[in-house]
Amino acid sequence: MGIASRAAAENPAHVRQLLQTRQCPNCDLRGANLMDTNLFKANLAGANLEGAYLAGVNLFGANLQNANLSRASFYLAILVNADLSGAQLVGTRLTLSNLVNANLAGANLENAVLKGANMIDVNLSGANLKGADLDRANLSGANLSQTLFDESRQP
Template sequence: MPTPLVGTPLQWSVVGLLSLICLSTPAWAAKPEQVQQLLATKHCRGCDLREAALQGANLAGADLEGANLEAADLQQAHLSGASLTSARLLNANLAGADLSGSNLSQANLMTANLQQAQLPSANLKTCQSATGEFKRRATSAMPRWMVPI
């Protein structure tokens, strides 16, 4: 004989509601195999690296063209000379990251944290940023004749 379910209707309603919320929430975490690929080869075009924990990673010269790095933690990462063309970096944490000489053309940097990021010689043509701060800081280190119009 099956055992009866224990609990009040209110308790079961709460359990049911929480189950629906958990099951309907999209999985936003980076794909582990793509994170491993990036760290091993520094080549991950178009990869899904949302919310990836890459703080302090040595990604100098990496090819991340078209990669989705939304909400990724790239704090103190070494991205000098990296290709981030058309990358999606919304809400990414790039605080203290070395982006010198990197290509960020057409990258989406809306709401990215760029505090103390190193930007000399970074290509910022046509990148999207909320405040323009990224472009101002990068071009302030360039000689006046090199500043893009």
């Protein structure tokens, strides 16, 4: 998908930079439409992707440390081996996404939707999952030490 067909983001120059280099730490990508984009091993540490549309995106091995992904949509996204430690994922939709071996240590996933997500061997140490929808999520082998859950929703 070409740049011209992308939905308007808060900072189109940052979208172009990301698509051309896969390097955009601390970038403002609020509201960007990155559907089906290949961002294999991209560096988005500290980036603001609030409300971004990331359905089908490939973020295999990507660095999303401390990124703001609140209210973003990741339907069927690939986040295998991605580093999302300390990321803000409040109200984020990760339905049917693949997060195998992802690092979500200290991430805030409050009210996130993780329906059917593949989260085998994910690190959720110290993460906040209060209000998160984990229906049919596979958490086999996940590190859940010091993870915060609603008492009625613990896996």
